[in-house]
Amino acid sequence: MTGQRGGIPGSKLLRWGKRLLWANMFFSFFFLYAPIVILVAFSFNDSRLGARWAGFTLKWYGQMLESEAIRIAVRNSLFVAFVSTAISTVLGTMTAIAMERFRFPFRRTYDGILYLPVIIPDIVMAISLLAFFSLSLGWMNNLFGLQGTSSLRPGLTTVIIAHVAFNISFVAIVVRTSLRELDPDFEEAAQDLGADEWTTFRRIILPLIMPGILGGALLAFTLSLDDFVITFFTTGPGGTTLPIEVFGRIRRSISPEINAISTVMLLASMLLVVVSQFVQRRGSTGV
């Protein structure tokens, strides 16, 4: 609905309808944010038992920062996120270009296949990869006669492989939107002026879809950092990521330390949202 309307001469129904909409809006945002606010607030609670307020403290944050387990988990998470984002952004962008600028048999089918990782429940993908890695790593171990400590086992590498497997689709979707909005005249003009396909891509297409690529990369990064289920089933000893660490703690006991970790994670996510909005905004005015 573009623009605004002055408003129809009020009927009682309309006024109540509007009140309902406002009420629902407030309720919705309250519903969405109250738990988050509570979580953050109680991360400063000076009480082990959690839910009763006993005074302000930063000790949980201190405890969190000193925890070796947390440090390793964060490092692993970031490592996995950066590597899988890099790979999936490249592969996803290439896939997007192929889908949007080429015509080939079974293109429609592949289009559908690309949407599967987005649609499929992550538990199904998780168990399928568990089965797959178990089988394939076992084969490779047998093939190369690897045993014991030198045998191939699930770990951060298998997690990275899994993350790339679903992120290719997400990146492709975002970049494809960018490509679709790109006037094909630009590419033709470049070729008309003597640029071959690679030069056209490098000088014209790439700069103009960069906001889309960055958006896709940011999405992939977030999805990788946040992933629990798939990571849980594809990782191995020594491959603990932050969500897995947090999950373990939640299962064990409620502690404000978890609140502290959660607050930091929330802040990190919000930062990513702001950055992505910034990138999108900049992209559209720079063009």
Added chain:
Amino acid sequence: MSEIYDVELRNVTKKFGDFTAVKEISLGVRKGEFFSLLGPSGCGKTTNLRMIAGFEAPTSGEILLGGQPVSQLPPFKRNVNTVFQNYALFPHLTVAENVAFGLEMKGLAKDEIRRRVADALEMVRLPDSGAKKPHQLSGGQRQRIALARAIVNQPRVLLLDEPLGALDLKLRKAMQLELKELQRQLGITFVFVTHDQEEALVMSDRIGVMNHGKLLQVGTPEEIYDRPANRFVADFIGDTNFLPCRIRECQEEVAWVQVGQSLQVKAACTQTLAQGKEATLAIRPEKIHLHPPGSEGSPGEDVFAGRIVEAVFMGTDTRYVVELEPTIQLVVRFQNVNAAAERFREGENVVVSWQPTSARVLLS
């Protein structure tokens, strides 16, 4: 004639799936010529242009540039440049970078590029716009930069795809003359696509009229206008009266036809047609003279009596509808040379006349 054309299409057909956009077209554009492809939307003229540029490959037939077949060459290897309908200026590059693009692709030295870009911007009269970005320019300015970007490469042929379409009327007319002058100066062969027949008449050395994928007629503006080959061309270019007629006699370039019940008209025809054949007589409104009743017109003319049914004042001329027989009406455009009091009015009896060569016999 075995001259080498700058652009030649030999029996070119282009199909998109079941749809045939271009049907067996053969034409040649001469060196240094301003050639227009004219036709309504969807007639295939843009498809032709794209095939010459290299963005589409012909389904069958050959395209030659300077005598060399180029059908297999990608666009970036052809010595042809295009001015796009929506200009397609690269939004992330400055005006100067846009104009320099083609020269960069050729690998020219930086100084040379700078010099040529400056010259090109000078030529389109936007010398200080180099540092600006396309979105900072007006529509007319963008159009000229698109032009500069193309001509700076000194292509053999320049292709223009309805480049003036997005401009308002006054600007359009100004640009038409500018483009014509530019072409004369540069001597580059222009292939110009448009649906505006007036534009084509003003600018072109020769025009190719197209409809439904077929090339209907190629000729100079005068030839197309005065001697249209068929009904579509006569109808598309300017205004024409079309009267159904029957051939009574036809030899060499002269025909005697019967229009309506009793009108015997001497007309021109380009083919020998059989007696009794049904055809169409085409006469342009401005070629018909009006005289007071009783006049016999000028020697050799066709002369008929009629009555004015309608008269609309148009400024420089008046548009009359003259009835010769109950079902035969002619639109006449007669210049308002005389004072208002002496002009013809509705209901008056008049005499119409025209030169036989102004009446043309056409098959549809």
Added chain:
Amino acid sequence: MTARRKSLLAILLGPGAFWITLFFLIPLVLVVVYSFLERRSGGGVLWSFSLDAYVKLFSPTGDTLINDFMMILLRSLWWAALTSFVCLIIGYPLAFFIALQPPSHRTAYLFFVLIPFWTNFLVRTYAWKFILNNNGLLNNLLQALGMKRIALINTPTAVLIGLVYGSLPFMVLPLYASIEKLDFDLVEAAQDLGANYVRVFSRVILPLTMPGIVAGIVLVFIPVSGQYIVPTILGGGKVAMLGNLLAQQFGPALNWPFGSAIAVVFMALLMVGVIFYLRGDAREEEVGL
């Protein structure tokens, strides 16, 4: 297509297609294959054909026709539907509201809807555990007010709250996209022709925003039906959904073929749903809707 373009296409499409085939499609095929194999004690499979897994899944236990496992499967689908419905009820008015705001405000509202969407799902679910726990915030509040404690944690209610909470942004965004495209002229035209507000909604607004509704439902239903985190954290061991069942079979229960069979049946049911939806869509197009 020229040879040049063909090789270009191969370079662009190849690596991604290879990765997806090897690390996404083939594992799924493997699961289907496993569902027809024999279980190996200690985990994994024995490579011999067996329908044990499906028998176990479909055979009734005792008097009941539907055994526990089918129960969990069906319950998961039912809760997914329920969650979608609740999200729709809350989300549609919200999306509508945002679309009615002036354009500058809209970006702000969407931003605030987007933030929970980007934050960690685990964390957001934990927040509810913190609130609903036996000595969580809610109970402490009730106690302070002199009321009785509620045992909400590890109940279906808690799980449903968590599911709705996690899915709401996924419903709001596609709904908003659809509502925003609505041409308000059509609403005015309908009113001009005599439609009251209810009719305007049911005959104009609802049908035209249906694509958004369907997209939202798909984006909520499918992930929720396979949820693992919410039933685990908010349901303890007591409220099991499909996700828990699958995790259990591939985890402690070490019955991979059985787990695979469950996954296959689950995917089959989802595909049937999708095909029905596509059929309905095609029929609508035939009728010219």
